[in-house]
Amino acid sequence: MEIDIYNKYKKLGRGNWGKDLIMWKAMYTGLLTRFKEEEFTPFVEFFLNLFLDLPKARREGKPIIMHPFNYGPELFHAMGIEPLMQEIFSVGLAPFHLNEPYIDYTNKIGYGDNPTLCNAQRPLIGTYLQGAAPIPDLLFFLSTPCNSLAMTYQVFHNLTDVPMFNMDVPYWLYDEQYETSEFYDEKTMDYMVKQVKDLKNWLEKMTNQNLDIEKFQETMKLVNEAREYVVEFNELLKTVPCPVESLVGFGNFLVMVTKGGTTDAVNATKYLRDLAAENVKEGIAGVPDEKLRIMWPYTHVFFDQDLFPFLQEEFQANVIMDILGYYQVLPHDVSTIEKCYESLAKGTLDFSMIGTCRGPIEYYIEYILNFVKEYKIDAVCMPMQFACKHAYTMARVASEAIREQLGIPVLIFGCDPYDSREVPLEAIRQRISDFITQVVL
Amino acid sequence: MAIMEGFNKALPLSNPYINDWKNEGKKVLGYFCSYIPEELMYAADILPIRVRARTCADTPMADAYMTPTTCSYTRCCLELANRKQYNFLDGIISCNCCDQVRRLYDNIRYKAPFPYHYIMGVPGYVSDTTIDWFKHELKKLKLNLENNFEAKISDEKLYDSIGVYNKSRTLLKELYLLRKHDNPPITGTETMNILSAGVSIPRQQFNKLLTQQLSEFKGKAGISDYKSRIMLVGSMLDEPEYIQVIEDLGGLVVTDSLCLGTRYFWDLVEVGKNPIDSLAERYLSKISCPRMTDGHPQRVQFLIDLIKEFRVDGVIFQRMKFCALWWAEIFMLRDNLKEEGVPFLDLEREYILSGAGAMKTRVQTFMEIMESR
Numbered sequence A: 001m002e003i004d005i006y007n008k009y010k011k012l013g014r015g016n017w018g019k020d021l022i023m024w025k026a027m028y029t030g031l032l033t034r035f036k037e038e039e040f041t042p043f044v045e046f047f048l049n050l051f052l053d054l055p056k057a058r059r060e061g062k063p064i065i066m067h068p069f070n071y072g073p074e075l076f077h078a079m080g081i082e083p084l085m086q087e088i089f090s091v092g093l094a095p096f097h098l099n100e101p102y103i104d105y106t107n108k109i110g111y112g113d114n115p116t117l118c119n120a121q122r123p124l125i126g127t128y129l130q131g132a133a134p135i136p137d138l139l140f141f142l143s144t145p146c147n148s149l150a151m152t153y154q155v156f157h158n159l160t161d162v163p164m165f166n167m168d169v170p171y172w173l174y175d176e177q178y179e180t181s182e183f184y185d186e187k188t189m190d191y192m193v194k195q196v197k198d199l200k201n202w203l204e205k206m207t208n209q210n211l212d213i214e215k216f217q218e219t220m221k222l223v224n225e226a227r228e229y230v231v232e233f234n235e236l237l238k239t240v241p242c243p244v245e246s247l248v249g250f251g252n253f254l255v256m257v258t259k260g261g262t263t264d265a266v267n268a269t270k271y272l273r274d275l276a277a278e279n280v281k282e283g284i285a286g287v288p289d290e291k292l293r294i295m296w297p298y299t300h301v302f303f304d305q306d307l308f309p310f311l312q313e314e315f316q317a318n319v320i321m322d323i324l325g326y327y328q329v330l331p332h333d334v335s336t337i338e339k340c341y342e343s344l345a346k347g348t349l350d351f352s353m354i355g356t357c358r359g360p361i362e363y364y365i366e367y368i369l370n371f372v373k374e375y376k377i378d379a380v381c382m383p384m385q386f387a388c389k390h391a392y393t394m395a396r397v398a399s400e401a402i403r404e405q406l407g408i409p410v411l412i413f414g415c416d417p418y419d420s421r422e423v424p425l426e427a428i429r430q431r432i433s434d435f436i437t438q439v440v441l
Numbered sequence B: 001m002a003i004m005e006g007f008n009k010a011l012p013l014s015n016p017y018i019n020d021w022k023n024e025g026k027k028v029l030g031y032f033c034s035y036i037p038e039e040l041m042y043a044a045d046i047l048p049i050r051v052r053a054r055t056c057a058d059t060p061m062a063d064a065y066m067t068p069t070t071c072s073y074t075r076c077c078l079e080l081a082n083r084k085q086y087n088f089l090d091g092i093i094s095c096n097c098c099d100q101v102r103r104l105y106d107n108i109r110y111k112a113p114f115p116y117h118y119i120m121g122v123p124g125y126v127s128d129t130t131i132d133w134f135k136h137e138l139k140k141l142k143l144n145l146e147n148n149f150e151a152k153i154s155d156e157k158l159y160d161s162i163g164v165y166n167k168s169r170t171l172l173k174e175l176y177l178l179r180k181h182d183n184p185p186i187t188g189t190e191t192m193n194i195l196s197a198g199v200s201i202p203r204q205q206f207n208k209l210l211t212q213q214l215s216e217f218k219g220k221a222g223i224s225d226y227k228s229r230i231m232l233v234g235s236m237l238d239e240p241e242y243i244q245v246i247e248d249l250g251g252l253v254v255t256d257s258l259c260l261g262t263r264y265f266w267d268l269v270e271v272g273k274n275p276i277d278s279l280a281e282r283y284l285s286k287i288s289c290p291r292m293t294d295g296h297p298q299r300v301q302f303l304i305d306l307i308k309e310f311r312v313d314g315v316i317f318q319r320m321k322f323c324a325l326w327w328a329e330i331f332m333l334r335d336n337l338k339e340e341g342v343p344f345l346d347l348e349r350e351y352i353l354s355g356a357g358a359m360k361t362r363v364q365t366f367m368e369i370m371e372s373r
């Protein structure tokens, strides 16, 4: 049976995907080979389909929109536009050191350096100029969380002339004198809803089609279904010991940010929820003899895929959650089209890393403090990307708040999650090991 | 020359003008970016001072909190705040002009607090929707100032304040027009002294000084012993010494696109309509910096127009180290300048001039390239 599925995907991957999708195809082939010996769960199938969707869209003449890691794609799916989350390149290539030549090339042509512009997006410029990144039909990005992302998208637009849409996420500071809610007020919602409508109008114009309202509502319902599973899954992570191993929560994020609004997403999130629920029922721990529960309120060290397995084996430490996997979008209200727009606007404000970063530092501190308490966390680990100015500059003050208010130890260190040459794998593992043995245990 | 001394007195962080203002029992607020309308503070009888950090020599505390890979302007500001060098300020107003400035606000509140803090949201592009939001933000700021400083910012006071600031803008433009001459009566270094004073002293006094200075310049013999006409482009520069290095090598800085330069004063605030609306429209739609994601084509045009009007021989990008906004912007501008056949030099710098020797060598070579054309 499994071999049948494997053969099915092998067949689907055949053929010429186009020169600019060579890297994309290599990632697909690598994944398929890796999964050959494993069970083809709905989560694995989600992944494989994700890679197949792009060449398929090309074949079918479907427009492709490139977007960053902090926007739910439901509107794109509803309009039959293929979303391409651009960081799949930088994250997917990092473990194989395949970002590095493109980073070097980007350096050579003079587009930034690592501490200035983040390598989550920056290598895209070199990759594109060397013909190894696909040119989308449309570009979309948001002003939050960082300048680095917004600038690289503009540079890409400048080089390619691909039409671009920027959504401005307002800086939000709750002020009880004027505002009605801690997270949104009427004005903020109005601002975001207008921009969601502007985006919709722009997409309609660019793709020469109208949004099918029923399809939009159906897509939003599918997001709700998947979201429900993600929320249940996140609740299950509170169990001690944690029912799944490190990184599984990140899987939910990948699903929602790439395929939110599709049945693939519903199946994958349901699978992960069922897995966690079954393990809780059976008393199975994701990390046998779990000793340590770590919170990771930032992105992973993407080039070291074995970091979490290493921590699991060495210290029976489970990294319960990272900043992206902690999906906090509220259910979409699909009762009317207006409510759909409002929900989409609210979902944008609450999306991973936007909700925590679109205002003053208290948003970030509160998020960590609540998570630490609710998920019974023993230690916090922040591997900060050197170029991530908005986050790195919060780390120290946040760590002091965590230590003072909860007495929980915090480790902060700088690195480049996309380039192993900056701070090598061994140094990072050593740093975390020292922290665990000397401070936490 | 005596008038110039009036400007020079404003170069230190705290200066006699600020002291006089405070001696009258009035408040002083520091602000962080040219997207914050000074008019609102001035209308509340509060002196708005652009936060500068000229005396900063090292940043150990700020390196620990802001990290060593943020721009040195923001680190210097945190360091000096922590060393109580801004004790003359009654508070600060910041905005989300860039990631580093918005987090500087957080670090200041936690590690070097002032009696008053405020941060406002500035949208990242211009449209009816964003201008409308910005009007709302300005109303919030106005209310906040009124509540915290027991002031009433009436429309009349705002009109007056807008008038005073527009007057400055007009005078500064007049000053820049003099720099178009073959033999301009003023150097770039002197201009920087004036610009820095503009954001550090009460505006009416500044206007008076500048009016006198302009009439003095009009009778002055111009500068002719320079090799090339230079335009400076980049972010926060308030150090005349930096420009002095270029001018000592024979380059005369004749114009700029800097936070304290043309981008600060080029556009007037429209009078005759609701003052908050006028402020919102002017501040959001003025000649932008790279924080505005839709402004690149407009910025290119502005640069090219200035290059032609001021007959610029070469452009020096003074790019603050670790600034994402300006690196990307300059990366794009390079191609525009190449197309126009304008030579340029990309000079990475720290906020406080360091490595003047290396800078001299590069500027010298740049001068030679321009001369050989």
Ligand code: SF4
Pocket: A118, A119, A120, A121, A145, A146, A147, A148, A149, A299, A385, A387, A388, A389, A391
């Ligand atoms: S890691 Fe930081 S700098 Fe990099 S893309 Fe994410 S938010 Fe931006």
Ligand code: SF4
Pocket: B071, B072, B073, B074, B097, B098, B099, B100, B101, B235, B236, B320, B322, B323, B324, B325, B326
């Ligand atoms: S130089 Fe750049 S990073 Fe520094 S404050 Fe200015 S815009 Fe922000």
